[in-house]
Amino acid sequence: MDGSRIWRFYLLGGMLAVGGYVLLPYGIARDAFYASIGLAGVAASLAAAARLRGAVGLSWALMGLGLLGASTGDLMWLYYDHIAGVDPFPSPADFAYLMQYPFVTAALLLLARHRRAPGARGALLDSAIVTVGLVLPYWVLLIEPNIGGHDSTSTQVVALAYPLADVVLLAGLVRLLAVGGLRTPSFQLITLAMLSLLAGDVVFISLIPGVGEEVSGLPIWDAPFLLSYVVWGAAALHPSAGDLLRASPDGAPVFTTRRLFMLTVVVLLAPGTLAAQLLAGFPLSAWPVTITSALLFVLVVARMGDLLHRLQEQARMLDEVARTDTLTGLPNRRTLDAQLAREYESAERDGTPLSLAILDLDHFKQFNDTRGHQAGDLLLAGAATAWSLTLGGRDMLARYGGEEFVLVMPGRGPDGAERLLAMLRAATPEGQTFSAGLALWDGRERPSDLLHRADLALYAAKGAGRDRVVRAAPPVPPTGSCTDSSPSVRTQ
Incomplete structure (x- = not known):
């Protein structure tokens, strides 16, 4: 089958499989089906790593190993839940799940390093601003509520490990998106897969205290994780999987109005969080907001300094062009x-x-x-x-x-x-x-x-x-002599 069609069939089949999983009754068969969807994504990612070379092949290998860790966690969860008859949380399955994050983050940073354009210091500052700004709501909504109130130290550690791992993964994703480069279909699918994974984690972390995991008897909260597996596999099978390192023809990322708007929204998250807590009558996260605001202030000033430096450099170059003959390089x-x-x-x-x-x-x-x-x-x-x-x-x-x-x-x-x-x-x-x-x-x-x-x-x-x-x-002479x-x- 043509490579340009395989990924479409895989993606369509995966979506149908996710829908079928949601409709299956609770039991070992449903969880085995869940694990098989994840293993299919592992196989697709490792296949991409095997056929590609260099940094892009290594990136797919790291992503494949990360998915393998998550799929191993799925199999271990199945064993604890249906065979051993013990609560899978916390358990060694969580260690397998958590292994996904360092491998995937390493792949993201490897891609970011090779896609980085010359003079992209501003992109690094942008990614730092976005990451610091998004850490605050993660802390207020997901991390801080999970501090204390657990039966054991191991439960406490695992409960905190997931949101902290999400922060690391989010930082890697933001770094990759900030450096620019060609946004191939495979790149876009990887981004969608990671956003789906992060969304699933937010739901999972929120459900840890014991809110039920199913809605009307359907495991819809598992869907984001399964969609992540499917979309990741489709990205690996897409013909553009080998073009993840291709540079953008535009060169270094441009400071667009959209990027400015995004940074403005992120910077306003700190005072916005404090305002929301005041209006809702919740306890104030004074120290987290203070620390975040200080870091954002320093990063924004550094970003302004970088923009000023670039403007001065461009002005110098324009002045040099205006004063120099293009063909010979001599003064004009x-x-x-x-x-x-x-x-x-x-x-x-x-x-x-x-x-x-x-x-x-x-x-x-x-x-x-x-x-x-x-x-x-x-x-x-x-x-x-x-x-x-x-x-x-x-x-x-x-x-x-x-x-x-x-x-x-x-x-x-x-x-x-x-x-x-x-x-x-x-x-x-x-x-x-x-x-x-x-x-x-x-x-x-x-x-x-x-x-x-x-x-x-x-x-x-x-x-x-x-x-x-x-x-x-x-x-x-001016006198008009002859x-x-x-x-x-x-x-x-």
């Missing part, structure tokens, strides 16, 4: 303008020269047309890298646009700037050349005027045959 025009303004102030304050050159790769369009745009992009990136490795500490190379670059050279006069440009020409990759226009700041002109003079010198270099550096003529503004040519 915006960064160039800011840096040039700073260098103006420094040169004026220290009385040092400031040179600027505009570089243009020769015949770049022909290179693109011949080798393709991807090769052209590689040339731009390669030239930027090669030139950057040649620069000194204060020199800055920025991409100006297209195949043009601007080189700012603080502290260098025209001769020193030309020597540096000669070194850059020698380092140009792919056997290519560039032309450059070089201008020296006169101490008065605006950055745009300095760039304009360098640009005019670049055009002169292109017109003179390319593969050369041309010095820009000095700026025209100083010759034509650039002088120096071939390197």
